[in-house]
Amino acid sequence: MSTLHIVCPDCQAVNRIASERLAQHPRCGQCKQPLFSAHPLELTGRNFQQHIARNDIPVVVDFWASWCGPCKMMAPAYAQAAVALEPHVRLAKLNTEQEQGIAAQFNIRSIPTMVIFKSGHEVARMSGAMSAADIVRWVKSSM
Template sequence: MSEACHIVCPACSAINRIPTSRLRETPKCGKCHKPLFSAHPVELTTASFNRHVSRNDIPVLVDFWAPWCGPCKMMAPAFQQAAAELEPLVRLAKLNTENEQQIGAQFNIRSIPTLALFKNGKEIARQPGAMSKEDIVRWVQTHI
């Protein structure tokens, strides 16, 4: 029997137990039957942040951003492209710090965009500033 990992569904937030060997086989949520990976970052809120960061067994890369931020807008397509390349071994997520100020304050986000990489609910790396898709992928791979 292969090792399994827990993946939080981006659609309904149900926790799914998936054999690690089957992560690349486009697994679907056992509750809502939607794909667990869609090559798009997950939009997080205060209500969903802790569940996604602490209950996913794969690393979670969070883009702390705001809609008024020019560099955030410029980096958004690169972040989405990185999601297509890094999934299913890394979950990419976005948190709007304008709407979710409590989480931004909790993690002492002082500049945006800021990328924070979480593993097992703990922040393991942080990188402020806009990055290209290649730089995002390279940075993540050096930390996982």
């Protein structure tokens, strides 16, 4: 039985979960909230590094902005992909207007751009709006 570290989307506590229990709707040991909600997690400068570096599951980050038409068009598809990929992959969103430093750190030049992080490192990147099926296919093929 292997153990995974999963960061709570509510209190940011790092939880140890048996990999076999991921599909059993685990809750945070500290705040008792669900560790997965089948919705993309909103990242900020305060919680970005914790989720990227401390989650043992891959984290897919959608770098977006509120003024971006393709970003708005892709948002429902990204939410559908979260339903399909969790709990084995965490989907998250980062508003590049509010977090320009993080966007610059990762050299985000066009949006939407999705980046897959594993153990704190970028493993794949894709720019442009995609359908839910294409997002799921891309994430699975990049693992």
